[in-house]
Amino acid sequence: MKKLLLLPVLALVAFFFLHAKVKDNISIDVKPDVLEDQIPSHVKAVIDQKCYGCHNADSKNEKGKEKLDWDDFEASRKAKQLATMAKINEALIKGDMPPAKFLENKPEGKLSKEELETLLDWSAGKKKSPK
Numbered sequence: 001m002k003k004l005l006l007l008p009v010l011a012l013v014a015f016f017f018l019h020a021k022v023k024d025n026i027s028i029d030v031k032p033d034v035l036e037d038q039i040p041s042h043v044k045a046v047i048d049q050k051c052y053g054c055h056n057a058d059s060k061n062e063k064g065k066e067k068l069d070w071d072d073f074e075a076s077r078k079a080k081q082l083a084t085m086a087k088i089n090e091a092l093i094k095g096d097m098p099p100a101k102f103l104e105n106k107p108e109g110k111l112s113k114e115e116l117e118t119l120l121d122w123s124a125g126k127k128k129s130p131k
């Protein structure tokens with residue numbers, strides 16, 4: 001009689017053990033809210049050319065790096081990305097980026113009208129296909 005009772009108990013323990021394992025794997029491997037929202041390639045092309053140089057983890061521009069790090073942005077969760085996009089949108093509307101001082105020596109760093117539009121649309125959350 002006692003042996004018979006042991007079987008369901010073992011099965012139950014095995015079930016919980018497996019269940020816990022499966023759940024662990026899911027939480028480690030899948031972050032759908034980040035993966036679905038990669039920066040579109042036509043937006044990324046502009047960022048790489050006009051913004052990335054000052055805003056990346058290895059940048060020598062300490063202040064720029066501190067304020068915005070694209071590598072960190074891409075690895076961030078969606079809520080954080082949205083907050084950063086709002087800041088980017090604001091900086092672009094004000095004409096703060098790229099910094100005027102930098103453009104004095106490097107006028108080719110200025111955003112073209114199309115590039116500015118691309119970044120404005122993207123940072124405002126408008127989904128648009130490349131022109």
Ligand code: HEC
Nearest residue numbers: 050051054061063064067068087088091097098099102111
């Ligand atoms: C020459 C280097 C340089 C380039 C190029 C540059 N930035 Fe910046 N960025 C900075 C610096 C420096 C700061 C910090 C400014 C400050 O705090 O006064 C900054 C700050 C910012 C901020 C934070 C603003 C805030 O108030 O929090 C955003 C957003 C930003 N940049 C976006 C961009 C975008 C988008 C581009 C490309 C169009 C760009 N930057 C290009 C140097 C640069």
